[in-house]
Amino acid sequence: MCNDHTHNPTSHNKMTLSDKYGIIWDMLTALKISLLPTLFALLQSPSLLFSPRKVQGLLMANIWANGFGDGVNDSNRDLKTRIITPNAKGVVLDVGAGHGHTIRFLDKSKVTKYVALEPNVSMHPRIYEEAGTQRFDSVVCVLTLCSVPDVHRAAKTLHSVLKEGGV
Known part of the structure; x- marks a missing residue:
């Protein structure tokens, strides 16, 4: 279930623009919904800057909490x-x-x-x-x-x- 796309051998040549560049949109959306909450957490606790894994975890948690988690859940x-x-x-x-x-x-x-x-x-x-x-x-x-x-x-x-x- 990591990939929501189903493989259809008859349509592999009909790749749309969104199929080709959808990942870029997803990355921009993830950044948009997670950047501010993560920056706010860093301002509240600057020592997090010395723990890149904690910042990464916080960023991922914000991505899931602010849209991706519910969206992925709903799509499946x-x-x-x-x-x-x-x-x-x-x-x-x-x-x-x-x-x-x-x-x-x-x-x-x-x-x-x-x-x-x-x-x-x-x-x-x-x-x-x-x-x-x-x-x-x-x-x-x-x-x-x-x-x-x-x-x-x-x-x-x-x-x-x-x-x-x-x-």
């Missing part, structure tokens, strides 16, 4: 509803949870516990906001494996934390 709503809602049950591990958008697709009558795993600590407050206050029955991993250097190893690790019969 039907697919997530078909895959996640009927299958996630018991204790659910959400790998690369972002701001916890997956919570919206969980059937609360079938899920007993939700565990969000997100390496970007700047995204944690929104996870807590979405969620409220070992081994897993279900693992959800949306828009994550595309940014992992060793997908095979990551998939094996995810499979290893599933209970027998888990999904």
Whole structure:
């Protein structure tokens, strides 16, 4: 799900201008929605300038919080509803949870516990906001494996934390 574009072999020669240069628009939009909040945070805490990873995390959190997260979530709503809602049950591990958008697709009558795993600590407050206050029955991993250097190893690790019969 890292790429929203579907491959249609009959139309590969009909690439539009927005297909070719859409990434530039996306980058400009990301900068537009995240720059001011990030600069404001830097003004409030100038010592962040000595922690580039924290600034990067803050920038990403602002990108997701100010538009991209909800937009990506909405663009895949039907697919997530078909895959996640009927299958996630018991204790659910959400790998690369972002701001916890997956919570919206969980059937609360079938899920007993939700565990969000997100390496970007700047995204944690929104996870807590979405969620409220070992081994897993279900693992959800949306828009994550595309940014992992060793997908095979990551998939094996995810499979290893599933209970027998888990999904």
